[in-house]
Amino acid sequence: MLSRPIIEARAIHKSFGPLKVLDGVDLVVAERELVFIIGPSGSGKSTLLRCLNRLEEPTSGHIVVDGIDVLAHRTDINALRRRIGMVFQSFNLYPHMTALGNVALALRRVVGLRRRDAEERARSALARVGLADKADAYPAQLSGGQQQRVAIARAVALEPRVMLFDEPTSALDPELVGSVLRVMRQLREGGMTMVVVSHEMEFARAAADRVLFMDGGRVIEQGPPDCLFGAPKSDRLRAFLRSLERH
Amino acid sequence: MSGWELFLFSFLNLRVIAEYLPSIAAGFLLTVQLAALIIASGLALGLLLAVLRSLGSLVLSFAIVLFVDLFRAIPPLVLIVLLYFGLPNLGFAPSGFVCTWVVLALVLAAFAEEIVWAGILSVPRGQWEAARSTGLGFFATLRCVVLPQALRLAIAPLTNRTIAITKGTALGSVVAVSEILAQASAGVSFSSNPSPLTLGALAYLVLFAPMVLLARRIERRFAWRR
Amino acid sequence: MELFVSSFLNVEVVWAARALLLQGFANTMLLIAIAVPLGLAGGLLLALLSLTPVRIARLLLAVWVDLFRALPPLVLLVFVYGGLPFAGLELGPLGSVAVAFLLNSSAYYAEILRAGIDSVPRGQWEAARSSGLSALDTLGWVVLPQAVRNVLPDLVSNTLEVVKLTSIASVVAMPELLYQARQAQSVTYNASPLVAAALIYLLLLWPLVRLLSRLEHRLPSRM
Numbered sequence: 001m002l003s004r005p006i007i008e009a010r011a012i013h014k015s016f017g018p019l020k021v022l023d024g025v026d027l028v029v030a031e032r033e034l035v036f037i038i039g040p041s042g043s044g045k046s047t048l049l050r051c052l053n054r055l056e057e058p059t060s061g062h063i064v065v066d067g068i069d070v071l072a073h074r075t076d077i078n079a080l081r082r083r084i085g086m087v088f089q090s091f092n093l094y095p096h097m098t099a100l101g102n103v104a105l106a107l108r109r110v111v112g113l114r115r116r117d118a119e120e121r122a123r124s125a126l127a128r129v130g131l132a133d134k135a136d137a138y139p140a141q142l143s144g145g146q147q148q149r150v151a152i153a154r155a156v157a158l159e160p161r162v163m164l165f166d167e168p169t170s171a172l173d174p175e176l177v178g179s180v181l182r183v184m185r186q187l188r189e190g191g192m193t194m195v196v197v198s199h200e201m202e203f204a205r206a207a208a209d210r211v212l213f214m215d216g217g218r219v220i221e222q223g224p225p226d227c228l229f230g231a232p233k234s235d236r237l238r239a240f241l242r243s244l245e246r247h
Numbered sequence: 248m249s250g251w252e253l254f255l256f257s258f259l260n261l262r263v264i265a266e267y268l269p270s271i272a273a274g275f276l277l278t279v280q281l282a283a284l285i286i287a288s289g290l291a292l293g294l295l296l297a298v299l300r301s302l303g304s305l306v307l308s309f310a311i312v313l314f315v316d317l318f319r320a321i322p323p324l325v326l327i328v329l330l331y332f333g334l335p336n337l338g339f340a341p342s343g344f345v346c347t348w349v350v351l352a353l354v355l356a357a358f359a360e361e362i363v364w365a366g367i368l369s370v371p372r373g374q375w376e377a378a379r380s381t382g383l384g385f386f387a388t389l390r391c392v393v394l395p396q397a398l399r400l401a402i403a404p405l406t407n408r409t410i411a412i413t414k415g416t417a418l419g420s421v422v423a424v425s426e427i428l429a430q431a432s433a434g435v436s437f438s439s440n441p442s443p444l445t446l447g448a449l450a451y452l453v454l455f456a457p458m459v460l461l462a463r464r465i466e467r468r469f470a471w472r473r
Numbered sequence: 474m475e476l477f478v479s480s481f482l483n484v485e486v487v488w489a490a491r492a493l494l495l496q497g498f499a500n501t502m503l504l505i506a507i508a509v510p511l512g513l514a515g516g517l518l519l520a521l522l523s524l525t526p527v528r529i530a531r532l533l534l535a536v537w538v539d540l541f542r543a544l545p546p547l548v549l550l551v552f553v554y555g556g557l558p559f560a561g562l563e564l565g566p567l568g569s570v571a572v573a574f575l576l577n578s579s580a581y582y583a584e585i586l587r588a589g590i591d592s593v594p595r596g597q598w599e600a601a602r603s604s605g606l607s608a609l610d611t612l613g614w615v616v617l618p619q620a621v622r623n624v625l626p627d628l629v630s631n632t633l634e635v636v637k638l639t640s641i642a643s644v645v646a647m648p649e650l651l652y653q654a655r656q657a658q659s660v661t662y663n664a665s666p667l668v669a670a671a672l673i674y675l676l677l678l679w680p681l682v683r684l685l686s687r688l689e690h691r692l693p694s695r696m
Contacts, residue, residue, distance in 0.1 A: 055376050082382035092377035096395045105391055106381035151377070158381060257559040316686075320678040321671050322637035325651050329671060332655070333664030336480035365689055410542070411634070417545035421644055428548050432555070441556035448548055455543035463539070 006031045006162055006193050007052060012061035014047055014217075021047045022058070023217035027195075029162070034194045036204040036225070039214035040240055045197045048214070049164050052195070053084040066161045082110050085155030089167040091147040093139040099126060099150045100135040103157050111158065125157035126150070129183045145176030149183055156187070163187065165196040201244060205229060213237045260442040267434035267443040274430035275450045281348060281426060282413045282454070289352040290409070293359025300360070301367055301389060311360065318357035324418050326350045331422040343422030347415075355412045362404050366397030403469050406462040414455060427451060483665040490657035490666045497653030498673060504639040504649055507567075508574040512635055515575050516582020521612075523587050534583075541580035547641045549573045554645040566647035570639075578635045585627045589620030626688040633681050637674070650674070 007029035014022040021044045029035050037045045050056040052063060054070055054077055063070040068080055093102050103122035107113045113121065126135055129149040139147055148168055155163060165184070169177045181203050188194060188207055198204070204211055205225045212222045215236050221228060232238045300311050318326075330346040341349075370393045378388040420429035427450045434443025487494070523534045541549070554569035564572060593616050601611040621628065643652035654670035 053380055055380060078379075078382045078384050080382075081380055084380070086377075086380035088373060088377060090373050092371075092373035094374065094377075094392050094396075096399065105378075106383055109387045109391060110382040154377075154381065254560065258556070312686075316679060316682050317675065319633070319682045319685075320637075320675045322640035322651070322674055324640045324643070325654075325667070325671050325674060328651065328655060329664060329667040332658055333481060333667055336662075336664055337476060361686070361689070368690060414543075414545040417547040418641070420547070428545070428551060432551060435555060441552075441559045444548075444552050444556045448544060448552060451545055451548055452540070452543050455545075456539065459539045459543045 004031065005029060006066055007195070008062075008064045009048075009052065010062045012048065012051055012063070013059045014044070014051060014056060015059050021217055022051070025061075025214070025217070025219055027052075027212070027219075029193060029195060031193055032191045033209045034188055034196065034207055036208040036211045037195065037197045037214060038199065038201075038204070038211060038240070039220075040243075043214040044217040045214045046166050049086075049166050049195060049197050052162075052164060053081050053086055055086075078110065082106070082158050083161045085158060085160035085163040087148070087151050087155055087163065087165045087168045089170050091139070091144070091151045091171070093147050093150055093154075095139050098136050098138055099131060099142070099153075102139070102150055103154045106154070106158055121157055122153075125153040128156065128186070129153045130179070143176060144172045145179045148172065148180045152180070152183055152187075162193045162195065165194065165198065167197055167199070169198060169200055199244065201229070213240065215240070257441055258445045260440050263434070263438045263440045263442040264446050266438065267430070267446065270430045270434065271427060271443065271446050271450055274425055274427040274447070275454070277344075277424070278416050278426040278450075278454065281344065281416045281419065281424070284348050285351045285355060285413055285416070286409055288348075289355025289412070290359050290405075292352065292356035294363055296356060296360040297363035297367060298389065300364055301393075315357040315360055318354045319361075323350050323354050323412075323415050324421065326354075327418055327422055343419055343424040346422055347419035347424055351412055351415050351418075354415075355409060358408045358412065359405060362401045362408065363397060366399075366401040367393060369400055370396045399469060403462070403466045406458075406465050410455060410458045410462060413458075414451075417451070479663075481664050481668050483663055486657075486661050486663045486665040487669045490654075490661070490669075493653045493657050494650070494666060494669055494673070497648060497650035497670070500648055500653075501639055501650040504570060504642055504647070505636050507571055508578065508635055508639055509632055511571060511575045512578030512582050515579025516584075516586055519579055519583035520586035520590060523583070524590065538580045538583055541577050542584075544577075546573060546577040546638055547644060549577055550641055550645060566642065566645045569645055570642045570647055574635070574638070578631070578638075581631050581634075582628075585624050585631060586620065588627075589624035590616060592623045593619045626685060629681065629685050629688060633678060633685065636678060636681075640674075 005028045007027060009025065009027040012022050012025045012027075013020070023044075025044070025048055027035075027048065037048065039045050047056055051058045051061075052065065052070070058071065061071075065080065066083055069075055070077075070080065093099075094105070097105065100119060100122050103125050104115075104118040107118035107121055108115065111118070123132065123135055126132055129152055131146060131149055131153065134142060134146060134150070139150070142150065152168075168184070169180050172180065177200070181200065184194070184196070184203070185207060196204075196208075208225050210222060211225050211228045213220050213228065213234075213236075221232065221234050221237050228237070229241065232241060296311050296314070300308050327346050327350045330341065330350060331343055334341060334346075374392055374396065375388060378392040383391070416426055417428045419426045420432065423429070427447045431443040431447030434446075435441050519534060519538065523531055525531060550569060550573040553564065553573045554566065557564065557569075597615055597619065598611060601615040602608070606614070639649060640651045642649050643655065646652065650670050650673060654666040657666035658664055
């Protein structure tokens with residue numbers, strides 16, 4: 001199972017002024033692994049994710065993704081980010097472009113494909129998320145679930161080695177969550193390495209290889225979902241799981 | 248003469264109008280040239296400044312804000328007069344045309360920078376992050392993702408401001424630019440009849456009324472964004 | 474550099490022209506005190522008139538407003554000052570400035586105030602009227618305060634423009650700041666009085682520009 005790690009983050013610290021958000025976090029992810037990160041809001045899980053592609057600059061620590069030192073100055077961060085797909089809670093689709101335009105932009109500007117080739121690849125990415133017929137729709141004409149699937153297609157089209165999901169379903173109406181999880185499951189079955197910050201516990205139970213519980217900027221507990229959910233060791237995780245059940 | 252006839256004789260005197268039509272037409276052409284130069288260079292410089300400001304350099308931003316404040320606070324006519332009558336003291340005497348162009352272009356650049364910058368600020372952070380996460384660089388993100396959205400928001404205020412500042416070409420008459428108003432005023436003093444002024448006002452309307460109507464359409468079309 | 478200082482930043486020349494500049498400043502303040510209230514009052518009147526349900530009246534008002542948005546204020550001023558006397562209407566510099574500014578700035582203020590009134594939800598009218606307030610009271614106590622708040626950046630911005638615009642009164646020999654500075658400059662053949670005038674405008678208006686910049690970056694603005 002544990003082939004060579006594709007993400008290796010060591011001793012990550014991150015402070016916003018006096019506020020310590022990450023306090024020495026280690027995260028090692030193997031190829032084809034799906035790692036789930038859970039924890040109360042403010043536990044630092046989103047910040048950890050955003051450090052992995054350097055949307056957030058860690059205060060200290062080491063991060064290697066796919067053999068490349070993320071934090072080194074000589075690293076071409078744009079070339080690296082192409083290999084790390086990211087999906088955001090609020091979709092962040094470009095409102096002035098069609099679904100096709102959203103997916104094709106980086107294919108043209110970063111990969112350097114010609115317009116026709118970029119659009120062809122964008123169409124097949126949209127087809128993979130079940131939105132072949134929405135290529136010419138603008139984000140405002142799409143439902144939240146469809147928008148998030150376009151956002152996934154935008155990341156997948158670049159053929160990344162890793163996908164990061166930052167609460168991908170938190171902004172969705174409950175009836176739209178399923179369609180996004182289905183696409184994530186497909187990706188998973190296709191062997192994509194994924195790090196997911198989310199509260200979708202059922203999905204975690206069914207699909208995750210490993211679950212990390214974070215609180216106060218540290219990893220408190222980790223292990224296979226059955227262990228973590230079935231027999232939580234720490235009080236904090238027990239309290240957190242109880243608080244989820246109440247909702 | 249009745250009152251109406253007196254009015255026509257004074258303000259719509261066809262004989263006088265016919266006499267001064269050529270010179271006012273020449274003034275019209277000069278005004279169009281001046282206006283085109285002001286709009287092209289002012290908007291280009293304003294856009295450039297807004298882009299420079301988005302680089303986030305503290306020193307650069309400070310200098311830009313200083314420039315903008317200066318040209319927003321001092322009346323353009325004061326600056327035109329200062330350049331035109333002051334620079335010869337340094338042994339350098341640009342024409343009134345150049346003085347008017349430079350000052351109004353800088354004023355337009357200052358306002359355009361503010362408007363475009365406000366547009367850039369209004370684009371959500373997530374747009375930057377999404378684009379950067381797909382590997383787009385800073386300038387590609389600015390050009391393909393942020394500026395199109397910022398300009399959409401900026402276009403209505405930008406058109407209004409451009410019209411208001413470009414109308415300042417009339418200020419050139421103070422520093423010997425033979426634009427419409429200068430030609431019309433000269434006509435009035437030669438003919439002792441104000442009809443050339445009527446014609447001049449009409450010439451300005453021909454030039455700017457279409458722009459005002461365009462601005463109204465733009466305002467309606469882009470209203471949904473606010 | 475020395476040449477630059479002696480011809481642009483010459484303190485002695487400015488000091489010698491202080492009486493002239495001071496008088497100019499006083500006249501500029503007078504012009505502001507006339508032009509801003511006149512423009513605001515005219516603009517409010519036009520904005521209220523444009524609330525009329527009569528379509529043709531609204532159209533005529535829009536044409537009127539656009540006419541003065543398209544006409545350069547200096548052309549208007551020269552027309553009033555130099556043209557109207559031929560019709561036996563001699564207003565003098567101050568009167569001409571007042572009329573030209575009333576026509577010009579009221580058009581701009583009207584546009585802004587109308588947009589402000591439009592931005593107040595209909596429910597506000599209905600709630601106020603249903604509580605027994607008269608139309609006038611509704612307007613004055615409920616609608617206008619919200620309208621002004623919603624377009625405050627634009628109102629301040631336009632006022633700034635009106636204040637700067639008073640400098641065109643120099644063209645019709647009104648002895649305001651620019652005119653007096655130009656007088657001093659032509660007598661001494663030294664540009665320092667003009668620089669002084671520019672600095673006075675800067676000192677007067679910089680606080681307003683700063684305020685505006687903060688207002689504009691807080692809420693999206695139109696003008």
